[in-house]
Amino acid sequence: MRSKYIKPNSLTWWAFVSPLLAGIVLALSSVFPALQGAATVINEASGGMSAPSLINAGLAGIGLRGAMQ
Numbered sequence: 162m163r164s165k166y167i168k169p170n171s172l173t174w175w176a177f178v179s180p181l182l183a184g185i186v187l188a189l190s191s192v193f194p195a196l197q198g199a200a201t202v203i204n205e206a207s208g209g210m211s212a213p214s215l216i217n218a219g220l221a222g223i224g225l226r227g228a229m230q
Contacts, residue, residue: 166227173226180207181219187212 168174183203190200207215 166223168226171226174223177219177222177226179219180215181223183207184212184215184217184219187215 183206186196187200187203190196210218
């Protein structure tokens, strides 16, 4: 059985997974100092969005994409 939510060959799936992963990196950057450089880049690229906002946007997009199919 194929999952309707996990589609790594789809460009729209990657468009919604990237903010999810960026939010996770931002959330973990306070615990793991090695992620501070990546967190700074993500923070500048996202316009200062918080980690929960990025995670929520990614999950909502994946859920909407799965519901439309």
